[in-house]
Amino acid sequence: MNVILALIRRELGGYFKSLIGYVVIAAVLFLFGFSFVDMLGKLNGIPQDAPVTEQFYATVYFWVILLITAPMITMRAFALEKSTGTYESLMTAPVGDWQVVLAKFGGTLAFFALVWLPLLGCLFIIRHFTGDPATLDPRVTAGTFFGILLIGSLYMAMGCFASSLTRSQIIAAIFSFLLGVGLFVLSLRSAALSPSESGWGAVLDYTSVMRHLFDFSRGIIDTRQVVFYLTGTAFFLYLTQRVVESRRWK
Amino acid sequence: MIDSPMIEVHDLTKRYPGRTAVDGITFTVGRGEVVGFLGPNGAGKSTTMRILACFLPATGGTARVAGFDVYREPDEVRRRIGYMPESNPLHLDMRVREYLKFRARLKGLGWQRSRDRVDIVLQQCGLTEVHRRITGQLSKGYRQRVGLADALVHEPDLIMLDEPTIGLDPHQIRAVRALIKELGKTTTILISTHILPEVEMTCSRVLILNQGRILAADTTENLKRKLSLDGQVIAEIAAPHEALRECWRDLPEIERWDVAPADGEWFRVALTPRNGADLRPLVFAIVRDNEWSLRELTRSRHSLEDIFIHLTRQQGKDLPGQ
Numbered sequence: 010m011n012v013i014l015a016l017i018r019r020e021l022g023g024y025f026k027s028l029i030g031y032v033v034i035a036a037v038l039f040l041f042g043f044s045f046v047d048m049l050g051k052l053n054g055i056p057q058d059a060p061v062t063e064q065f066y067a068t069v070y071f072w073v074i075l076l077i078t079a080p081m082i083t084m085r086a087f088a089l090e091k092s093t094g095t096y097e098s099l100m101t102a103p104v105g106d107w108q109v110v111l112a113k114f115g116g117t118l119a120f121f122a123l124v125w126l127p128l129l130g131c132l133f134i135i136r137h138f139t140g141d142p143a144t145l146d147p148r149v150t151a152g153t154f155f156g157i158l159l160i161g162s163l164y165m166a167m168g169c170f171a172s173s174l175t176r177s178q179i180i181a182a183i184f185s186f187l188l189g190v191g192l193f194v195l196s197l198r199s200a201a202l203s204p205s206e207s208g209w210g211a212v213l214d215y216t217s218v219m220r221h222l223f224d225f226s227r228g229i230i231d232t233r234q235v236v237f238y239l240t241g242t243a244f245f246l247y248l249t250q251r252v253v254e255s256r257r258w259k
Numbered sequence: 260m261i262d263s264p265m266i267e268v269h270d271l272t273k274r275y276p277g278r279t280a281v282d283g284i285t286f287t288v289g290r291g292e293v294v295g296f297l298g299p300n301g302a303g304k305s306t307t308m309r310i311l312a313c314f315l316p317a318t319g320g321t322a323r324v325a326g327f328d329v330y331r332e333p334d335e336v337r338r339r340i341g342y343m344p345e346s347n348p349l350h351l352d353m354r355v356r357e358y359l360k361f362r363a364r365l366k367g368l369g370w371q372r373s374r375d376r377v378d379i380v381l382q383q384c385g386l387t388e389v390h391r392r393i394t395g396q397l398s399k400g401y402r403q404r405v406g407l408a409d410a411l412v413h414e415p416d417l418i419m420l421d422e423p424t425i426g427l428d429p430h431q432i433r434a435v436r437a438l439i440k441e442l443g444k445t446t447t448i449l450i451s452t453h454i455l456p457e458v459e460m461t462c463s464r465v466l467i468l469n470q471g472r473i474l475a476a477d478t479t480e481n482l483k484r485k486l487s488l489d490g491q492v493i494a495e496i497a498a499p500h501e502a503l504r505e506c507w508r509d510l511p512e513i514e515r516w517d518v519a520p521a522d523g524e525w526f527r528v529a530l531t532p533r534n535g536a537d538l539r540p541l542v543f544a545i546v547r548d549n550e551w552s553l554r555e556l557t558r559s560r561h562s563l564e565d566i567f568i569h570l571t572r573q574q575g576k577d578l579p580g581q
Contacts, residue, residue, distance in 0.1 A: 015364035026352035094348030101312040103337040
């Protein structure tokens with residue numbers, strides 16, 4: 010455990026010692042700003058019956074932010090260490106493959122969570138100026154953040170997997186972007202199909218990340234969705250561990 | 260396990276597609292030895308070290324470190340080694356102390372223990388005055404020392420250094436060598452290098468590698484003796500050419516001789532003794548008796564470099580040390 014904590018600390022530190030951490034945070038804040046202004050415009054017009062969180066998160070901004078930042082956050086995980094050679098000193102230290110994989114994943118997820126924190130500030134601003142506590146239900150907000158973390162963990166796991174395959178950060182980023190966009194496009198497709206149409210419709214519906222986010226942002230946490238993200242994350246982490254281990258295959 | 264040799268390698272082979280990097284090498288390194296791995300670039304030194312450090316799997320053969328198999332018990336092996344890879348990769352965005360503490364924690368040292376050990380290795384490697392600097396801004400010599408400190412920080416039984424002095428200036432090389440020598444008093448060390456004087460200066464034993472095979476494994480002194488490269492005498496003599504060529508013919512001490520014109524009436528004579536005898540008094544006596552002039556008389560001490568060139572050239576023939 011000590012080893013994992015030391016590694017996670019190093020991973021998180023790495024974001025703030027290079028430009029990438031600040032670039033990602035600045036880009037996300039910029040998009041948050043847009044999204045905030047957009048939502049204020051909507052709220053200013055007609056009254057809305059959907060919760061604030063839904064209008065905040067279940068928007069195109071969320072997806073732009075997620076799809077772009079996930080590769081930016083994860084591309085360095087393994088690829089950077091491989092290209093600078095520190096991977097060799099890491100893997101010749103007495104650390105297990107799983108420890109390395111979990112620490113890389115933990116580091117990226119912690120940074121991802123950190124990136125989303127400023128959004129909480131926006132919500133408090135709304136609450137402050139509307140003067141109505143009902144605009145922001147803490148349980149709905151918690152559900153939303155939980156959902157963002159779940160979706161984030163799947164995307165981080167996919168990104169770590171992509172990064173473990175190559176020593177080039179660019180290739181890792183492109184591959185992880187393709188994986189992420191692929192999953193997103195599937196959910197667009199499922200929105201077009203009705204679940205009852207065929208078996209495939211039901212499967213697509215089950216994997217629809219867009220629909221999941223709608224539920225989360227209303228404070229609905231469905232066990233099936235939680236299971237979907239946890240198994241998805243575990244699957245990609247398992248693949249990553251296999252890639253890391255493959256170095257020692259004869 | 261405590262009585263087993265530090266490194267036991269048997270018939271180790273590593274094949275890459277289309278290329279054999281290590282071709283069935285066998286050697287042993289005892290506890291407390293300082294052994295040099297010597298060979299030209301691409302001889303298989305780094306590959307062997309990477310296998311011993313459990314970074315790469317071997318294609319065939321076995322390797323044990325401190326009695327543990329590198330393939331089956333990599334965790335046990337990695338706990339016992341301090342390995343500095345070839346290019347000495349460091350996290351260039353970390354500060355020296357921070358980096359060493361991170362590495363110490365990674366190697367399983369507790370919080371207090373890692374603090375204490377980092378202080379000790381900072382001192383040992385002469386890094387105390389730069390411990391707050393960012394490694395990326397350090398000179399190459401300091402970075403190399405950080406790599407060394409990293410290899411030492413968890414008090415390993417075996418230290419493996421892959422080209423530890425490459426790219427350093429002479430002062431830095433000297434400092435690193437002194438450090439290695441100091442460490443060698445208490446720890447087993449395996450150094451790889453293609454710089455010959457390095458091995459001669461720091462190592463008690465040398466393994467010469469070429470094209471994935473071990474050409475010779477012995478102490479440097481023994482190698483020199485076996486190859487009888489010692490004792491060649493060079494003399495510059497002013498004498499009639501014919502007389503100079505003839506006078507060595509009947510001397511039993513001399514195995515080979517060669518006379519080449521230098522400048523003016525001077526000739527350069529190279530004499531190889533038959534059994535390592537010192538030919539200098541004899542040469543001087545001959546010059547004196549013939550009333551010739553002598554302006555140079557040296558006995559060459561062959562270095563490892565000559566042995567190395569000699570061995571790599573005659574590879575494939577019957578080799579000493581094997």
